[in-house]
Amino acid sequence: MLDLDTVYREEGALVYKYLCTLCHDEQLAEELTQETFYQALRSCDRFDGSCKVSTWLCQIAKHLWYRELERRRKHAEPLAEDIPAVDPTAEEQLQCRETVVELFRRAHDLSAEAREVFLLRLAGELSFREIGEIFGRSENWARVTYYRAKQKVTEGWEKP
Numbered sequence: 001m002l003d004l005d006t007v008y009r010e011e012g013a014l015v016y017k018y019l020c021t022l023c024h025d026e027q028l029a030e031e032l033t034q035e036t037f038y039q040a041l042r043s044c045d046r047f048d049g050s051c052k053v054s055t056w057l058c059q060i061a062k063h064l065w066y067r068e069l070e071r072r073r074k075h076a077e078p079l080a081e082d083i084p085a086v087d088p089t090a091e092e093q094l095q096c097r098e099t100v101v102e103l104f105r106r107a108h109d110l111s112a113e114a115r116e117v118f119l120l121r122l123a124g125e126l127s128f129r130e131i132g133e134i135f136g137r138s139e140n141w142a143r144v145t146y147y148r149a150k151q152k153v154t155e156g157w158e159k160p
Contacts, residue, residue, distance in 0.1 A: 004041055011054050012037070018058050022065045032068065036061040106153040117142060118149040 015036055019029035039060050040047075047056055107118050113135075120126045120134070121142075131142040 004037065004044060007040070007053055007057075008037055011057055014054055015057050015061050019061050019065065022062070023068075028068070032061060032064050035064050039064065103153065107149070110149050110152060114145055114149040114152075117145045118153065121146050 016029055016033045019032045023029055107115050117131055120131050128142040129139045132139045
């Protein structure tokens, strides 16, 4: 059984710093650190020692941060009727169209595998997990492949 008082003294600063790097808000990081140790207390009997205590605590902290992001996303979305409708001008539509054509032209120059990952992510709006499943690979592989493809596509791209 873990002595969480000792663990808090030894790992509390690490978890706090980790959360600060995620959320860039000291007050929120402090709250999430407290919640992390509360959750650790509730589930300390499930800690099997297969990883370091600090790793386990950071995993709890990360999941709490993701939950906070999801909560914020759900509460921050304005209703469609609250957003004023603004029609783009013909010039803006043409510029957007040209940008899309250029994007697909550059994507065409990628390897077949990278191009498919890139297009599944952008056009198909699939998650990295779903893309990894399609290829029989890991979610991390899909992330790395997409990132590298994006780097190649945007290489030398003029910013407006």
